Amino acid sequence: MEGSAGDQASVEDWLHSIKIELGNLSPFSNWSIWSVPANLGENVMGMEMHKWHYLWYLLSRTENSEETLEACGKTVFGLDKLFELTMAKLLSTLNLRLPRCCCLMRDLVLLENQIPFIVVERLFKLIVKPVNDNSLFEFALNFFQPVLQMNTRNVCCFNREIRHLLDLLHYCCLSSTPKATCPRRVETSFIPCATTLHEAGIGFEKGEVTKNLFELKFEKGLLKMPTLRIHESTASLFQNLIAYEQCFHDRERLVTSYFLLMDRLVSTTGDVEMLVNKQIIENDFGSWEEVAGFLNSICKHLVVSQDFHFAGLCDQVNACYNSKLYKYKAELKRRYFTSPWTITSLIAGILLLSFAALQAVYSMLPYYHSFQPPK
Structure with missing residues (x-):
């Protein structure tokens, strides 16, 4: 799915044209309208046309179009998840990063949007031709890298059963963090x-x-x-x-x-x-x-x-x-080392005390020598 400059401009304009109110939404609610069920009202039905547009776009680029359509029909959120994965692949190909694809990232990690990883994996294999069996892991970690805030290079999920995308991201957090020494309440x-x-x-x-x-x-x-x-x-x-x-x-x-x-x-x-x-x-x-x-x-x-x-x-x-x-x-630092002026005053005070002590010593030396017995 190679993208040209025209494709990138088209996608950017399309994403920019999506206007929704975000201020009162829950963190666990869909932020955009590409994964919202169709029963939420006629105001989001226009997005369904975009979803079908991307489905036909995908079918025209794959050899097993009947299998793709059948896979979508067998899952409750088949069309939604296929649309999300297609958008994720397109945005990744066009190097579109935050904030352009933050809505998609946000909706993909919603707990209520999670579906079995094996379903996502099957849809992913229909969209792209995987290089190996771990291509979805690598794609997901690369796509979510801007928000993961961790080094995912050494993460290995291949020997562990992954429930869904959110479980994969959670495992990334655990696998790259040292175990706790003495956990308690x-x-x-x-x-x-x-x-x-x-x-x-x-x-x-x-x-x-x-x-x-x-x-x-x-x-x-x-x-x-x-x-x-x-x-x-x-x-x-x-x-x-x-x-x-x-x-x-x-x-x-x-x-x-x-x-x-x-x-x-x-x-x-x-x-x-x-x-x-x-x-x-x-x-x-x-x-x-x-x-x-x-x-x-x-x-x-x-x-x-x-x-x-x-x-x-x-x-x-x-x-x-x-x-x-x-x-x-801390008290010494706060009282005497908070600004250059206090440091200068402290040094000046120390020097004055030192000079005063030396002056006192030198003034006492003649008296000390006068009391020395003659040899």
């Missing part, structure tokens, strides 16, 4: 907010770019966290991953644990401002109030079992926070 792992920790002498630093989003480290009073990019697509992805973890007890709740930790770190807009300045949060979501509201509400009313992934990390942070040495160092 979140109530026993409370830590103060980011600004309080910073005032106590605990530093924050942006983690390595190549690292997994969930690979946090605490070393020598410094908490290293990879950048969390927050925009509409990533917000929806994380919300649906958390919902998926809540639905299945056999899945490790890594994403839930991460955002419970972020909920602890962010209490006010001041916390958001500090984390943005430290490049730990990249805000394309809205105001600092909206980011704080999102992080404080994403895990609201959740039932958390004994598997809080970052319990060991919180223990290290709390041990450092309760250390008097770090508090004294």
Whole structure:
């Protein structure tokens, strides 16, 4: 499915022409109207014509058109899912990235839109000619790379049964993250907010770019966290991953644990401002109030079992926070090293004290020598 410049312009114009109200939609609702069931009203029936247009476009380019049509008819969302996959392939071929395809990414990860992976795999094989049996894995990881925020090069899903696309993305999060050392209930792992920790002498630093989003480290009073990019697509992805973890007890709740930790770190807009300045949060979501509201509400009313992934990390942070040495160092730094003027004043004061001490020593030397007995 090779795309020309004209095809790209046509697709961009078509995507830009889709006008829908997004402000009041739930994170678990369809954002665009390409995967909405037809019984929602006549105002979305025009999109059904676009779906059939893409179906005929696909049938004209494949040799097994009857098999493609039969596969669509046997699934409830056959036409919708075929349309989504065709659009994903076209957008990927034309190198159309965010924000042009963010609506499609968002709808593909909705928990309510998931269908068995074997069905998606069959439809995918009808759209393209796979190079190998793992082509759908590779295509999905490449297509969702802008929102996954992790290195997927070493992810291997070939020896594990995948339920659906959302399960595949969740497995990517788990497979590239080290196992928790001592997971336990979140109530026993409370830590103060980011600004309080910073005032106590605990530093924050942006983690390595190549690292997994969930690979946090605490070393020598410094908490290293990879950048969390927050925009509409990533917000929806994380919300649906958390919902998926809540639905299945056999899945490790890594994403839930991460955002419970972020909920602890962010209490006010001041916390958001500090984390943005430290490049730990990249805000394309809205105001600092909206980011704080999102992080404080994403895990609201959740039932958390004994598997809080970052319990060991919180223990290290709390041990450092309760250390008097770090508090004294932080107070000294805040009082005397907050600006060049205070540093200059401190150095000048030290020099004056040194000169005064030397002057006192030299003034006492004659008296010391006068009391020495003659040889």
